[in-house]
Amino acid sequence: MDINLLSVLTGLIVLGATSGVLGVFALLRRKALLSDTLAHAALPGVCIAYLVGGKQLGWLLTGAFISGLLGIGAVSVITHRTRLKEDAALALTLSVFFGFGIVLLTGIQRWGDGYQSGLDRFLFGQAAALLPHEVVYLTLACLFILAIVAVLFKEFALLCFDRDYARVIGLPVRLLDALLMGLIALIVVLGLQGAGALLMVALMITPAAAARLCTHRLSLIVGLAALFGGLSAVGGVLMSAFYGRLPTGPVMVLTASALFLGVFLFRHLMQGERQRQRPSLSPLERGQGEGK
């Protein structure tokens, strides 16, 4: 295996694991759709950053981060200042920002000298395009996120379970909420190049959802989500490397979904097995129950 592929693989495993971990909190805090909106809203930021300052990855991702946060801000303003509910605000924001992003992207590729810009990799993800030093920064940023989650684990958990109680015992709830959302925005932006704006949210939510089906212990869920996220990255990177230039994002998402499906079917079968073994409810009794 060549060294470049190995470095990309390492970086994306860490990225997948981190997305899985944050995905758990996004699920519990009911921010799955907000994360999706954020990822889509990041696209125009990438394009504007490209137009203004060139194609260095750090710069493009800064643009993505800012425009993603603007998207969240738009959702917040629409929800609080109008009578529209959050789902409407999310749908509006996602489509407006993403539509604008597509217009800019197409414009850059048609009219400028940007037909070689490679910006379309931010749509579907192209992990192989990551340079070795970019992988290092990506990995460091992910480890930074994981460290914060590890330190504030109990605070984030309480915030998700019972926000009012967290406030009453004196936790800085708004700050924690903003921090959690900031970390989610950060991981979404970090994943843009690898997974793409369209599917980044699936890399967060699918491993987390699969882990949620496995157990009721939060620490285990978080660990499993990291494992599933990492495995999805392996599947995505290897398949896209060996089968021509498949975009990484969709393949990673397919791997994650296959894991989810596997867990789902396994749980389903186990439950059926347990019910069959339970002696209390014989077919006769069941028949009587229905007869009532």
Add this chain to the structure above:
Amino acid sequence: MPLEVRNLTVVYDGKPAIHNITLTVQAGILTGIVGPNGAGKSTLLKAILGLVPRASGEVWLDGRPLNKPRGEVAYVPQRGSVEWDFPANVLDVVLMGTYARLPLGRRPGRAEREWAMECLRQVGLDTLWRRQIGELSGGQQQRVFLARALAQDAPVYLLDEPLAGVDAATEGVIIEQLRRLRDSGRIVLMVHHDLQTVRDCFDEVVLLNEHLIAAGRVDAVMTRENLQRTYGGKLVFLQDMD
């Protein structure tokens, strides 16, 4: 050290939910808040806790204004205010009560676990400590919330209808624990929905319907006129209050 509420008003969507409430809640006394649906009982608790914005008025505890509580008030919210399929077991939830005293980022250790188990014993749930909270009955969930508040070991206890829809055993446990808190000199203020049991549960009672109708010893407050003023025409059935 009483809990003092001074001229407290809360406005929801331009309409006052509670209006100009002034109230002193003494320590060592069990105080109930009673009133019809939509009277602002829960809102009063939340305004004391700073969970809803106060349009005007102040809350004082121990001679200091209480704007942002930092663990000095233990709150037992209504059971329906959280989602019980959250991935946590009984002990996890009770341990949350100890977070008030733990610094940010510090996990609960052995001392906290033992204390949380002791609080679970108080409410009779110590054998169920590993149970997933979604698998508990409603009464058991209410007891878990009470145990979490006990774990906080605070000088003030505010409870929002802890007896609503619970079984008789749970009702007994909750009332016993509230009396224990009262006898150890805490401030205990509880929203209650059942007029029939007011005399059995409380030493003092507050009648609330947006405005404060009356407050004081149960016998003095629970008069026919006061109840009529609180419930208006809605109170068709009246016990013999004399």
